[in-house]
Amino acid sequence: MADNDSTSTATATAAASPIPKSPEVRRWADEPDDVPEEPEAPSTSSDTATAELGSLSIDESKKVNNFLDDPEDSNIQAVTAGETPYTSAMRFEELNISPELLKGLYVEMKFERPSKIQSISLPMILTPPFKNLIAQAHNGSGKTTCFVLGMLSRVDPKLPYPQALCICPTRELAIQNMEVLLKMGKFTGITSELGLPADKANYRSTYKTPVTAQVIIGTPGTINKWIAIKRLATSNLKILVFDEADHMLAEGGFKEDSLRIMRDIVKSSSRCQVLLFSATFNDTVKAFVSKIVKDLFVQEYNQLFVKKEELSLDSVKQYKVKVPNEPSKIMVIKDKIMELGQKVGQTIIFVRTRRSAGMLHEELSKYGYEVTTIQGALNQEDRDKIVKEFKDGMTQVLISTDVLARGFDQSQVNLVVNFDLPIRHDFPSEPDYEVYLHRIGRAGRFGRKGAVFNLLCDNRDAMIMEKIERHFNHYVTEVPSWDSDEQFEDALKKAGLM
DNA sequence: TGATAGC
Numbered sequence: 001m002a003d004n005d006s007t008s009t010a011t012a013t014a015a016a017s018p019i020p021k022s023p024e025v026r027r028w029a030d031e032p033d034d035v036p037e038e039p040e041a042p043s044t045s046s047d048t049a050t051a052e053l054g055s056l057s058i059d060e061s062k063k064v065n066n067f068l069d070d071p072e073d074s075n076i077q078a079v080t081a082g083e084t085p086y087t088s089a090m091r092f093e094e095l096n097i098s099p100e101l102l103k104g105l106y107v108e109m110k111f112e113r114p115s116k117i118q119s120i121s122l123p124m125i126l127t128p129p130f131k132n133l134i135a136q137a138h139n140g141s142g143k144t145t146c147f148v149l150g151m152l153s154r155v156d157p158k159l160p161y162p163q164a165l166c167i168c169p170t171r172e173l174a175i176q177n178m179e180v181l182l183k184m185g186k187f188t189g190i191t192s193e194l195g196l197p198a199d200k201a202n203y204r205s206t207y208k209t210p211v212t213a214q215v216i217i218g219t220p221g222t223i224n225k226w227i228a229i230k231r232l233a234t235s236n237l238k239i240l241v242f243d244e245a246d247h248m249l250a251e252g253g254f255k256e257d258s259l260r261i262m263r264d265i266v267k268s269s270s271r272c273q274v275l276l277f278s279a280t281f282n283d284t285v286k287a288f289v290s291k292i293v294k295d296l297f298v299q300e301y302n303q304l305f306v307k308k309e310e311l312s313l314d315s316v317k318q319y320k321v322k323v324p325n326e327p328s329k330i331m332v333i334k335d336k337i338m339e340l341g342q343k344v345g346q347t348i349i350f351v352r353t354r355r356s357a358g359m360l361h362e363e364l365s366k367y368g369y370e371v372t373t374i375q376g377a378l379n380q381e382d383r384d385k386i387v388k389e390f391k392d393g394m395t396q397v398l399i400s401t402d403v404l405a406r407g408f409d410q411s412q413v414n415l416v417v418n419f420d421l422p423i424r425h426d427f428p429s430e431p432d433y434e435v436y437l438h439r440i441g442r443a444g445r446f447g448r449k450g451a452v453f454n455l456l457c458d459n460r461d462a463m464i465m466e467k468i469e470r471h472f473n474h475y476v477t478e479v480p481s482w483d484s485d486e487q488f489e490d491a492l493k494k495a496g497l498m
Numbered sequence: 499t500g501a502t503a504g505c
Contacts, residue, residue, distance in 0.1 A: 170502065197504070221504040247502090254503075353499060376502055402501055425500045 075310070076120060076137065081300030084127060088119040095126055097153045100187040105149070108183045115142040117304070118149075124302045125150040130238075130273040132293050132301035134245070134286075138313060139279045139441025140448075144180050144409070147241045147275050152185045154239045154273070155214045160191075162233060166217040166241040167261060169248060171196050171380065172387055173407040177243060178217045190214050195222045195232070197380075220248070220257035227264050235268040244406045245276035246285045246434065249292065252426065259292070266296050274301075279311065279441060280434040309473045311437055316444035317495035318476045320454045320465050328482060329419060329455045330363050336488045337417055337453070338369045338397065344451075344497040345414035346390065347397045350405065350439050352420035357399050360419065373399040406438045409445060414497055416443045418454045421464045431464045433471050451495035453479070 080086060089095050091113060092105050105111045114122060117137035124133055125146065137143050151164035168174040178194055185192070193211055195218020211232045216223070226232035240262070242248045248258045265272050274297055276289060286305075293301045312318070323329050333349065341347040351357045354375040361373040372395045374386045389395045391410050398404075402422065422435035443450025454476065456462050469476050477494075479487050492498045 219503060225504085257503080352501090354501080355499065405501095423500085428500095 075307070076117065077305045077307075078120060079303040079305075080124070081131060081302055084129070084131065086120075086123045086127060086302075089114055089123050090119060095122055095149075095153070097126070097149070098188065100189070101149070101152055101185070103187045104152075104184045108186050109145070111145070115145075117141050117143060118146055121146045121304060122149060124304075125273075125275060126153055129299070130154070131299055132274040132276075132297055133304070134276045134281075134289055134293060134301060135304040136278060136281050136306050137304065138306065138311060139438065140313070140409070140445040142446070143277045143279070144177060144243075144407075145184070147243065147277055148177065148181050148184055150275060151215050151239055151241060152181065152188060152190055155190050157189050157214070159214070159236070160212050161236050162211055162214060162216055163236055164215040164239045164241070165223070165232075165234075165237055165261075165265075166215070166243060167220055167223055167248060167254075167258065168217065168243045169219070169254060169406060170403055171219055172383065172404065173243060174217050174219055175384070175387075176407065176409060181215060181217065185215075192217065194218060195226060197222050220254045220261065224257055224260055227261065233268075234265045234272075237265055237269050237272045239273045239275065240265055241275045242277070244278050245289065246278040246281045247406065249276075249289050250285050262292070262296055270298065272297075273299075280437055281305065282434060308433075308471065312472050312474045313441065313444050313450075315447050315496075316440055316450040316452060317491070318440065318452045318454070318474070319479050319491050320456055320476045321479045321482050322462070323455060323457045323482045326457055329457055330360065332453075332455060332482055333360070333417065333419070334364065334367060334369065335483070336485070337415070338364065340485075340488055340492060341415045341417075342396055344492055346393070346395075346410065346412045347415040347417065348404065348408075348413055348442050349397065349399045349417040349419050350422075351399060351401060352422070354401055356420065357401055361399050369397070370395065371397045371399055374403060375401040376403050402435055402439075404442070405435050408442055410442070411445045411448065413442050413445070414448070414450050416440055416450070416452045418452065421454060421456070421461060421468070423464060429460070429463070431468045431471070433468065436468055437472075449496040451492055451497055453491075 092102055121133065121135050124131065147166065151166065155163045166177060168177060174194060174196060178192065181192055191213040192215040193213035195216050211226065216232065223232065227234055242258060247253045249255050274293060281289065321332060323332060337347060349360065351360060354377050357373050357375050361371055364371050372386045372389065374383055390398050393412060416439060418439060422432040422439065424430045424432045440452045443452060454465055456465055465476065479491055481487055489498065
């Protein structure tokens with residue numbers, strides 16, 4: 001069924017393209033075979049609109065990735081600072097990046113053209129004087145490529161010391177980003193190192209030697225520690241990236257750690273460029289992030305934002321299922337998700353606590369269902385193993401806490417189940433809108449089809465769900481009978497998964 | 499009975 005989801009765009013363009021299709025079908029602007037040829041005659045007629053956003057000009061006549069299911073079809077609002085003019089890049093060649101890096105993009109990543117966020121943000125990142133950037137873009141739209149390419153192209157391969165640093169909220173995300181960096185940078189000779197807590201076995205050896213790798217990707221605690229013990233020199237850093245930046249700078253998130261890293265770097269290399277990427281920036285954190293960037297780093301900064309109403313991915317169909325009580329949630333998982341979900345690809349079931357993750361796992365195992373579970377209390381080795389098995393397709397259903405809510409990229413995930421809705425810990429009657437959006441973004445990577453089932457069992461759940469619908473101004477379809485196989489099947493069909 | 503990272 002991996003091929004089922006390649007319907008319209010893939011078949012439509014296969015005819016137009018003389019190039020034989022590769023066996024692995026990937027969607028989206030990163031997919032060579034899916035991208036239609038340049039319009040034959042770049043028309044000069046009146047329908048070629050040029051959108052002026054600050055000093056950014058987007059020539060709509062050159063836009064190539066205008067698929068019907070384009071999750072980025074909505075507006076990205078650009079606010080640019082200063083006089084530097086930016087033109088969005090329709091080809092990677094326009095970015096003045098090295099031939100080795102281009103080869104990595106085409107051969108290893110199998111990209112052909114920049115996605116929308118890439119075409120807009122990459123010129124901003126790569127054009128001197130290398131201004132700071134706060135960038136928001138949809139889940140699964142190719143943000144990682146933006147900052148990984150940014151880091152790789154700003155590093156001088158001849159200089160044997162750290163020049164780029166990327167901070168991530170979880171170890172899984174750091175590892176995942178490193179995998180992208182290694183792939184994209186394969187031909188560049190650029191060196192890299194993960195900044196994650198060392199296990200006991202190589203603890204001593206790791207900490208003695210200073211880091212000479214040119215790109216470092218890690219989690220906040222370890223990076224801070226490395227800076228403190230002078231294992232990581234920050235004086236030659238040219239570029240600093242925060243992935244999931246809203247969370248990295250949120251109260252109760254990693255705010256203190258992140259600020260400390262930023263202050264350290266400003267002190268030692270004030271000309272370091274800062275990139276802040278996330279799919280979500282609520283108003284509070286947006287204001288804070290802007291203030292930080294303005295106060296801490298003297299340079300002007302550019303901004304890209306998406307309206308919250310336009311953040312729900314159209315390719316991912318959201319459902320709510322009202323069940324009479326907590327045990328019937330498990331029934332739904334057993335009888336519907338485990339039975340039907342298996343047919344449509346991989347599934348992630350999100351739960352609120354580590355304990356309920358374990359309970360659900362046990363319950364399902366008792367009935368002979370094969371599931372794996374990941375949560376932060378597991379040791380790193382087990383976490384790595386479970387993620388790897390899931391990414392390799394060896395397991396179909398993964399139960400997870402919010403450790404994987406953000407950034408986790410596995411294209412075969414077509415189904416997300418919110419066993420518990422995400423709520424704000426400081427205000428439990430309020431949904432955590434950002435986490436909700438990140439969770440559902442695990443389905444439908446790069447414009448693929450996906451479905452989300454939200455399980456609701458009491459009035460509080462129903463109210464939380466309502467608030468989520470209102471917030472994103474997006475109605476969530478109800479599956480009227482929680483115990484009807486037909487209705488679940490129908491829901492999956494309507495989501496384009498069966 | 500929040501989860502994360504990291505002490």
